[in-house]
Every structure is written in C-alpha cells, then in structure tokens.
Amino acid sequence: MKQTRSSGNEDLLLTVEGISKHFEGVKALDGVNISLREGEIVLIIGPNGSGKSTLIETITGFCREDSGRVIFRGEDITGLPPHLIYERGIARTFQIPRPLKRLTLLENLMIAEKSPGDGIWGSFRRNWFVKEEEVTARAFEILDFLGLENLWDHPVSDLSGGQLKLLEIGRALMRDTKLIIMDEPIAGVAPQLAEKVLERLEKLKNLGIALLLIEHRLDLVLPFVDNIYVIADGKVIASGREEVLKHPDVIEVYLGA
Numbered sequence: 446m447k448q449t450r451s452s453g454n455e456d457l458l459l460t461v462e463g464i465s466k467h468f469e470g471v472k473a474l475d476g477v478n479i480s481l482r483e484g485e486i487v488l489i490i491g492p493n494g495s496g497k498s499t500l501i502e503t504i505t506g507f508c509r510e511d512s513g514r515v516i517f518r519g520e521d522i523t524g525l526p527p528h529l530i531y532e533r534g535i536a537r538t539f540q541i542p543r544p545l546k547r548l549t550l551l552e553n554l555m556i557a558e559k560s561p562g563d564g565i566w567g568s569f570r571r572n573w574f575v576k577e578e579e580v581t582a583r584a585f586e587i588l589d590f591l592g593l594e595n596l597w598d599h600p601v602s603d604l605s606g607g608q609l610k611l612l613e614i615g616r617a618l619m620r621d622t623k624l625i626i627m628d629e630p631i632a633g634v635a636p637q638l639a640e641k642v643l644e645r646l647e648k649l650k651n652l653g654i655a656l657l658l659i660e661h662r663l664d665l666v667l668p669f670v671d672n673i674y675v676i677a678d679g680k681v682i683a684s685g686r687e688e689v690l691k692h693p694d695v696i697e698v699y700l701g702a
C-alpha cells in the first residue's frame with residue numbers, strides 16, 4: 446500500500462483530493478477537495494442533488510470515483526472495498542442489516558466488535574485472546590455512555606429512530622474507529638432526542654474520534670461544528686466555519702433556509 450506523506454499535513458486524518466464522479470452524463474462530483482483533522486467535527490451542506498451522499502459513498506468505498514484520491518492516516522485508500530476501509534477505522538453509520546433487529550442491543554454491540562474481514566484465523570485468535578467478559582464490559586460501558594443501558598436486553602426492533610442512531614454510534618465505538626461518517630444523523634429524529642444524539646457526538650471528540658456529517662438542521666448542529674464545506678453541483682463553493690457563517694446568503698441560497 447502506498448504511503449503518502451506531504452510536509453505540513455501530518456495531522457490530517459482524512460484528505461479527499463480532486464474526487465470526481467459522473468453518472469451517465471450527471472457530474473455528481475467535480476474535483477472535490479476536503480480534509481479533516483483528528484477529533485474534528487466537519488459539516489457538509491448543500492442543496493439536494495449537489496453530490497453530498499456520493500462524496501460519502503466514495504470515501505467509504507461504496508462508490509468508485511472516476512478520478513482523485515482518498516488519503517486516510519497517511520495511507521492511500523482510494524478504491525479499497527468497503528470492508529477494508531471499515532477495518533482501517535472509518536465507520537459509516539445507520540446501516541443496520543435487517544436480521545440484526547431481532548438481536549438485543551447488547552448482542553448488536555458484541556457482534557460489531559468482531560471484524561467481518563478477520564476470517565477464520567482472526568476469529569480464532571480473537572476468541573483465544575479476547576475474553577468475552579471484556580467485550581461485554583465494553584458493550585455495557587458504551588450503552589451507559591449512550592444512555593441506552595436500561596434497554597440492553599431489548600431487541601433492536603424496540604428502538605425509536607433516534608435510539609437506533611445512538612446504537613449505530615455504539616457499534617462504531619466497539620471498534621478502533623477514528624472517523625465516523627453520518628448522512629443526516631438527526632433527520633426525522635424528535636428534537637429532544639436529536640439534542641441527545643448531538644451531545645453524544647460532541648463527546649466523541651474527547652475520545653479523539655472525528656466526524657463527517659451531512660445535516661440540514663443547521664440550527665441544531667452548528668454549535669458542535671468545527672468546519673463547514675458548502676457543496677453545489679458537485680463542487681466545493683465555500684469552506685471554513687467563519688467564512689461560511691459570515692455569508693448567511695450562502696446558507697440561504699444553497700439551503701433555501
């Protein structure tokens with residue numbers, strides 16, 4: 446695997462360099478550059494169809510870019526399949542496979558600890574060296590952190606939309622995750638629970654975990670955000686928290702807020 450080290454960028458966790466992607470004539474992404482530091486909360490905003498989700502799909506390996514590079518912790522991860530990107534420490538939330546809904550919250554967290562890419566040898570080694578009690582203890586710690594401890598033995602199908610989002614954060618925490626990417630984490634979540642989700646997200650910062658968020662509810666997320674990128678027609682048209690907030694017209698025009 447290629448190692449990339451450019452001077453002055455050592456503390457960058459993620460760098461997206463000139464990513465482009467088209468779908469049958471639609472240029473979804475057109476030379477997008479973004480970067481994130483460790484523990485930083487970065488928000489991406491832009492109108493519908495501007496390329497936000499496609500950007501996340503390419504970073505997480507679910508969509509292959511036409512050109513450009515993705516560098517994570519100094520390593521070129523461009524074009525790696527999703528499970529290998531996940532193994533390197535980028536978690537993407539809110540994709541609970543259906544069958545897991547029948548398992549309890551505790552079981553869902555314990556399963557997340559095991560990597561699907563580890564293979565037989567990996568699981569053997571883990572079972573040998575990692576005590577089940579340790580994994581259980583960690584799962585309970587995380588449930589506590591999320592305020593879901595009372596529901597530990599409930600099936601996931603009992604959870605509300607917001608609680609499901611909290612659980613997804615928990616699944617990411619079971620692993621050595623450095624970056625969590627979320628497409629609209631509080632969309633459709635009741636305001637009270639949305640605050641709760643955001644508070645937990647902010648606490649992740651103290652654990653050194655960075656967040657890349659797409660979210661329309663600016664009123665709720667802005668207090669937590671370190672940096673903002675505005676995307677329109679597949680291009681970054683503004684960036685920087687202060688710069689973007691100094692120009693309310695950017696937000697108004699591009700979000701219709």
Ligand SMILES: Nc1ncnc2c1ncn2[C@@H]1O[C@H](COP(=O)(O)OP(=O)(O)O)[C@@H](O)[C@H]1O
Nearest residue numbers: 468471473491492493494495496497498499500
């Ligand atoms: N799988 C796909 N096939 C064809 N067109 C797509 C696909 N995914 C996204 N697009 C198009 O790419 C553009 C950007 O979409 P998207 O990234 O979903 O925007 P956003 O998340 O900002 O709403 C849109 O024009 C959309 O129709």
Ligand SMILES: [Mg+2]
Nearest residue numbers: 497498499628
């Ligand atoms: Mg989208």
